[in-house]
Amino acid sequence: MIKRIIVATASLVFAVGCAQAQEVKVGVVLPYTGVGAELAQQQDRGMELYLKMHADAIKPYKITLIKRDAKNPGGADAKIAVQELLTQDKVDILAGWNYSPNAIASAPIVTAGKKLAVISNAGSGHITNLSPYFVRFSFSMWHAGYAMGEATVKNLNAKTAVVGYTDFPPGKDMLASFKRAFEASGGKVIDEIPMGGAGAVPDFTPFFQRAKDKKPDVFFVFVPAGDHSSAVVKTYNALGMREAGIKLIGPGDITQDNKLQAMGSAAVGLITMHHYNVDLDNLENKQFVAAWKKAYGADSTPDFMAVGGYDSMAAIVHVVRTLKGKIDTDKALETLKGWKYNSPRGPIMIDPQTRDIVMNEYLSEVVMQGGKLVQKPIGKIDAVKDACKTLKVGPCAN
Amino acid sequence: MILGVDVASMILGGVAAGMVLFIVSVGLSVTMGLMGFVNLAHGAFAMLGGYIIVLSMNYWGVHFLPALALGFVVTAAVSFAFERLLYARLYRATELDQVLFTIGLVFMAIASVTLVVGPENQQLVLPAMLQGQVDLGFTQYRTYSIFLIAIGIIIVVGLWLGFERTRIGAQIRATVDNRRMTESLGINVDRLFTITFAFGSGMAALGGGLGAEFLGLDPQYALKYLVYFLIVVAVGGLGRVTGVFYAALLIGVLDFALKKYIPKGGTLFIFGLTILLLLWRPQGLFAGRAT
Numbered sequence: 191m192i193k194r195i196i197v198a199t200a201s202l203v204f205a206v207g208c209a210q211a212q213e214v215k216v217g218v219v220l221p222y223t224g225v226g227a228e229l230a231q232q233q234d235r236g237m238e239l240y241l242k243m244h245a246d247a248i249k250p251y252k253i254t255l256i257k258r259d260a261k262n263p264g265g266a267d268a269k270i271a272v273q274e275l276l277t278q279d280k281v282d283i284l285a286g287w288n289y290s291p292n293a294i295a296s297a298p299i300v301t302a303g304k305k306l307a308v309i310s311n312a313g314s315g316h317i318t319n320l321s322p323y324f325v326r327f328s329f330s331m332w333h334a335g336y337a338m339g340e341a342t343v344k345n346l347n348a349k350t351a352v353v354g355y356t357d358f359p360p361g362k363d364m365l366a367s368f369k370r371a372f373e374a375s376g377g378k379v380i381d382e383i384p385m386g387g388a389g390a391v392p393d394f395t396p397f398f399q400r401a402k403d404k405k406p407d408v409f410f411v412f413v414p415a416g417d418h419s420s421a422v423v424k425t426y427n428a429l430g431m432r433e434a435g436i437k438l439i440g441p442g443d444i445t446q447d448n449k450l451q452a453m454g455s456a457a458v459g460l461i462t463m464h465h466y467n468v469d470l471d472n473l474e475n476k477q478f479v480a481a482w483k484k485a486y487g488a489d490s491t492p493d494f495m496a497v498g499g500y501d502s503m504a505a506i507v508h509v510v511r512t513l514k515g516k517i518d519t520d521k522a523l524e525t526l527k528g529w530k531y532n533s534p535r536g537p538i539m540i541d542p543q544t545r546d547i548v549m550n551e552y553l554s555e556v557v558m559q560g561g562k563l564v565q566k567p568i569g570k571i572d573a574v575k576d577a578c579k580t581l582k583v584g585p586c587a588n
Numbered sequence: 589m590i591l592g593v594d595v596a597s598m599i600l601g602g603v604a605a606g607m608v609l610f611i612v613s614v615g616l617s618v619t620m621g622l623m624g625f626v627n628l629a630h631g632a633f634a635m636l637g638g639y640i641i642v643l644s645m646n647y648w649g650v651h652f653l654p655a656l657a658l659g660f661v662v663t664a665a666v667s668f669a670f671e672r673l674l675y676a677r678l679y680r681a682t683e684l685d686q687v688l689f690t691i692g693l694v695f696m697a698i699a700s701v702t703l704v705v706g707p708e709n710q711q712l713v714l715p716a717m718l719q720g721q722v723d724l725g726f727t728q729y730r731t732y733s734i735f736l737i738a739i740g741i742i743i744v745v746g747l748w749l750g751f752e753r754t755r756i757g758a759q760i761r762a763t764v765d766n767r768r769m770t771e772s773l774g775i776n777v778d779r780l781f782t783i784t785f786a787f788g789s790g791m792a793a794l795g796g797g798l799g800a801e802f803l804g805l806d807p808q809y810a811l812k813y814l815v816y817f818l819i820v821v822a823v824g825g826l827g828r829v830t831g832v833f834y835a836a837l838l839i840g841v842l843d844f845a846l847k848k849y850i851p852k853g854g855t856l857f858i859f860g861l862t863i864l865l866l867l868w869r870p871q872g873l874f875a876g877r878a879t
Contacts, residue, residue: 223702223707225707227702227707228708383851384852385851390812393605395605395730395844396844396847396851397847397851399597399601399848400851417806420709421802424801427720428730428732428801429721430720430721430730433721
């Protein structure tokens with residue numbers, strides 16, 4: 191009997207010992223193939239880079255990333271991937287979501303699975319309301335859209351705007367946020383142009399021609415970052431909209447850092463509102479960019495998605511360290527609510543009420559400096575919350 | 589006057605887009621008319637050509653026009669090999685087999701390009717003289733669109749002359765109209781088809797390169813625009829250069845106008861319109877007499 195107790199105790203101690211040294215499994219859902227492959231690569235590299243740069247801080251815990259392909263913005267494949275991560279791989283934490291429809295489709299599974307889910311990109315405003323386990327380290331469309339609507343009147347003195355947007359949930363969000371702030375500040379949106387879906391880069395010529403004919407002061411464009419943005423700048427120039435006196439403005443997606451240099455002088459003068467660009471002047475960003483170039487080559491440039499991945503991993507490491515490797519979902523959520531951290535994008539915090547990010551927004555203009563395109567800061571708004579939830583707009587009210 | 593400029597910009601933009609559709613689709617129409625072979629991989633040849641043209645410009649500094657010629661020649665050569673080694677085996681096969689084979693080629697092309705070149709869009713950097721705007725007297729318009737329209741007109745005139753005025757053109761027309769009769773007259777239809785196939789793929793390559801400025805160029809290209817190419821062929825009728833030309837212009841202008849004036853849903857109207865057109869004229873809008 192005593193022998194049996196000793197064995198049992200020993201095995202218990204052994205099991206606890208194992209549990210402490212146990213690895214934390216993080217399931218990552220990103221579109222590794224297809225149209226979004228390049229976007230997934232940015233976030234994936236951001237996550238890996240954080241682990242690499244902070245390897246000492248993570249010890250003695252072990253964080254293992256289990257990566258699954260979300261394939262497309264359709265939602266169905268991402269949902270299946272999340273389900274498999276929860277049921278087959280039995281992950282402790284979920285992370286990723288590049289496209290909003292994928293996060294929206296995955297929300298019920300995330301809720302049922304009861305695991306902390308860190309969003310590294312998807313930006314539709316109301317996503318964080320869809321599951322109590324979502325914590326967002328990217329942005330809401332309303333961060334940039336609402337701030338830009340105000341700044342367009344205040345800083346750019348524009349009275350009229352045409353909005354062109356990619357016709358999917360974040361695009362509609364961006365339209366709504368910009369319009370609300372712009373019109374509240376005294377401007378007028380004179381036309382709204384849906385410009386095809388997110389799955390493929392369309393020929394923008396007919397849409398831009400329509401915008402040009404309306405002769406607005408500014409043309410506010412939202413397209414998914416990536417190949418769309420290069421096509422936007424190209425078409426804007428080819429149709430002579432600049433010469434017609436129409437300013438091209440938008441969230442930072444249209445001046446995505448890793449696409450900017452390839453746009454050449456065509457991009458000079460673009461004005462954007464965003465929470466990150468590679469030229470931001472702070473210590474964390476300098477270290478981040480230097481480490482990125484060292485890891486992925488001098489020609490490679492991190493962008494806001496890379497920072498989304500990087501900060502998501504920073505949050506996961508913070509949770510793992512605070513909970514000493516034993517991930518209890520409720521405790522993990524408590525750890526992150528109100529958490530403050532110095533990101534490459536500046537100081538950030540997680541709003542304890544909404545589990546969404548609070549961060550600075552930067553108004554920038556693209557200028558040519560020494561043969562290189564640089565985003566010159568022309569304004570900054572501190573500690574911006576997601577206006578969609580603050581103002582309780584549409585689905586954000588719930 | 590404002591309205592005039594508005595309509596002019598719509599027509600110029602639409603015609604330019606239509607020219608690209610024409611250049612890519614004409615080969616598809618002729619080979620389908622000749623052999624009744626449904627080559628869904630036609631867009632893959634357009635993509636291959638586009639990549640050769642754009643990458644040779646970006647990496648080796650080849651100029652635009654020589655790059656176009658290079659794209660045409662290499663793609664024609666590659667498609668010649670494919671035709672002899674693979675396609676020729678399936679001429680007598682059922683349509684389902686042909687469709688499965690060619691759609692399989694499309695998926696292989698997408699995967700190969702993703703693997704070798706990468707998933708990102710390839711930027712066509714136009715020569716400086718083709719960038720910006722040109723003054724047409726009554727309006728300013730995108731220089732490259734005007735260039736495309738000019739190139740398209742040269743190509744359609746050249747193809748029309750080739751079709752109507754040369755011996756090989758007469759042979760192709762004869763085969764489209766009545767293949768058995770043509771064969772019994774001693775014309776080598778297989779050889780004729782190989783030549784046409786290679787030429788048509790070469791044209792597709794030109795279209796891939798010329799259109800990269802606004803259609804973009806990424807691995808999904810082969811599938812993304814296939815529907816448009818098939819619409820043009822279906823509306824234009826099989827084996828008719830002029831039919832494909834008119835159909836391409838019609839689709840180009842209508843698509844442009846619908847997107848411009850009714851952007852909400854305008855991207856879908858073109859498909860509804862095609863269904864209506866084909867219900868009305870199943871042979872295609874510009875097809876000759878049924879054979």
